[in-house]
Amino acid sequence: MARNTSKRAVKEAMQGYVFLLPTLFVLLTFIIAPIGYAIFLAFQKVQLLGTASSDFIGIQNFARVAVDNRAHIAIWNTLKYVAIVVPIQTLLAMVLAAVLNAGVRGQKIFRIIYFLPTLTSSAVLTLIFMWMFNQNGLINEMFAALGLPRYNWIGDPRVALNAIMGMNIWSSAPFYMVIYLAALQDIPDSVYEAADLDGANAFRKFWNITVPSLRPVTSFVVIMGLIGTFQLFDQSYIFSAGSGGPNNSTLTVVLLIYQYAFKNLGTMGYAAALAMTLAAIILVATLIQRKFSKEEALH
Template sequence: MIRKTKEAVAGYIFSLPIILTVIIFTIYPIFAAFYYSFTDYNPLNARNLETKFNPQEALEFHLGVFQSDVSSVDEIKDYFDLLSFIKYDVGVNLDENKEKIVLENFDTQKLLKDFVDGKLNKEMKLSQFMAEYLKTGAKYFRRYIPNFLGLDNFKKMFNDQYFKISLFNTFFYTIIVVPVQTFLALVLAVAANSKIRGVKFFKVTFFIPSITSSAAISMIFWMIYSKPGVLNRLLGYFGFQPIAWLENPNTALPAVMLMNIWTTAGYFMITFLAGLQDIPNSIYEAARIDGATPNKIFWKIILPLLRPQILFVATMGTIGCMQVFDQIYFLIKNMRNITISFYIYKNAFEYGNMGYASALSLVLFVIILLLTFIQRKLVKETY
């Protein structure tokens, strides 16, 4: 018993780095996103109260006079606007509740007296400054705590046109790309599994795009799709006028979809190829003896026996398409063709609405979970 316990402890010690990595970078972010989805969390405000400033310089700028030119509080009190000073000169973000606390509890007289006496010419954190001059309520300014909004972020989605546009684009993208890339990967796998000359080169050629950097692939296709690019030059030989494929909202998303199909089909080809090589040759031989044509072998033998791989590829393809971001980020320049993952990024890192972005990510998580569950119910692994 002691030996088994020692082995278990040793195993956990060796696996501790992986366990901590999963907890810190996977499990914690999931719970944090769930919490933030019910708040107005803004990452731009999270470090706001830790910012340092010089109170004397801020007051000099606010009042328009130097400290050395002031001899009494009476000279400056009429020019002092408390809320304006706290919000714009000090830089503290105030909501309605915090504004009320400041108006009722801030010791303006003490602040102005310290300014006249020359006691403010020092660096202070915003949290320290508020703690020093608030009679009560300083706890609200010690650290950033987002406001709890309940279901407001989720209600906001019903009136958010870009949420509806991005969700529609994501479903459209998934519905087209997943079946096409799955079927193309299956066809490529069947071709790669045949005994023909140059089949190894064939496998490598179609697999390379799946292991190439997404940024590099995107830049290549940007050059192909640009107005003076390769595609328009080829079409020009047939009399077509050049088209800005990525700038036109009607062609931008389909262009990215074609790129995604090309880059992922080779990856899923390997999955199908592994499944094909597990099918015994005796089954093919028996089918040929019975007079089965190649077409019937494909539909009646290969497809049924590859159901586990088809389910895996369809599931992974759906998850990948629902989360598509990098190609949209690099190539799409208009808001009519954005996907939900890109819209989550925009809200979180450009607009600063991390709470709303977390709510969007939670909705996306639920959608992917439901789609995966439906796929597993509709497509059985066994024939």
């Protein structure tokens, strides 16, 4: 009897592994193997175009990051972008969700309108914003109609990255708003009713009930926002035609990785080292955020 049970357990386990094989194959082929190869390249001087060659150079690629001025600029631009976009888009998503959950008239229509930017391709949104900030774009036309001088928004290093920030906050906040809306459904109405009896106004209810109740969701939203914003590429690429300009003001780490990997010969290994550096930064930022979330939960 025990032997039959053992055989049946082995058979069921084998069947389970057979069903897992397609997923395991995809993970191995498209995730694990590329990551492993990127780690390998990070310690090599690689020439992939023309006569392919690779030479082991140890940590020289990582040491180069410490002295590469463009890498410093890209890291600073990315950190500034993350530090501004993540808090604003998180707060905006929470406020929008709270407003829509309050039962305003036409909330279904507003949900659709707010969510439309998320459904639109980021490339299309970037082209629209480029047209808006163009020398002859919508914003300058409005200035001209008011008798104000036109301004070269896209060509000003002080404005270019801010324009990308505004576009991404506007387009990404609705996605996180939907997540908050789903979480708000789990907060009992009785809690708000008790607050009403205590004379709490709308702001006090939002700050003392809604925000604490949404803390786990906020942690998830912030982590997802960190991962997404650190990987900013397509908007910066389109906005600057792949250069990171003007004056490197829109140069991000991922865009710099692309430039070294596919535009400069013999720097694929250095691009891989930059990718590993970015992965380490994302990991550290995520761990710090999780630590703060756990400390807040304890209090």
